[in-house]
Amino acid sequence: MSQLYENKTFSNSGMITLPKKWRQRFGLIPGRMAELIYQNDSIYIKAARKHSTNNKRYISxxxxxxxxxxxxxxxxxxxxxxxxxxxxxxxxxxILTCKDH
Incomplete structure (x- = not known):
């Protein structure tokens, strides 16, 4: 079950900030890779698995x-x-979802 954390708007660059409390709990530490999984009109962001072929990005x-x-x-x-x-x-x-989509 997920809970809504915040409503924001996308920046021109596509950067989003992940809340520190949960970022640390989920293993999304600066300098490590996050795995971005597009599924069911949402993007799931979690700690990257070693052999995953999903999109990966560094946490700043x-x-x-x-x-x-x-x-x-x-x-x-x-x-x-x-x-x-x-x-x-x-x-x-x-989990990132779009409000109007």
Whole structure:
């Protein structure tokens, strides 16, 4: 079960900030890779598995992760579109959904 953490809008660069409390709990530490899985019109963000073929991005020092352009296009996201960030403690991941899609 996931809980809504926040509502925000996408930046021009596609960067989102992951909340520190859960980032640490989920193993998404700056300098490590996050795995981005596009499924059911959502992007699941979790610690990368070693042999995964999913999209991977580094977590920045400020706790941000870049959502690749191809995933944003797949979801129909443009800059300034609203999104929701959900916390899923059961699966140790964040779930990004678009409010208007």
């Amino acid at each position: 020092e400020k706790g941000t992760v870049h959502i690749p352009k191809e995933l944003r296009e797949e979801m129909g996201i443009t800059p300034q579109d609203p999104y929701n960030l959900h916390i899923n403690e059961e699966h140790n991941c964040f």
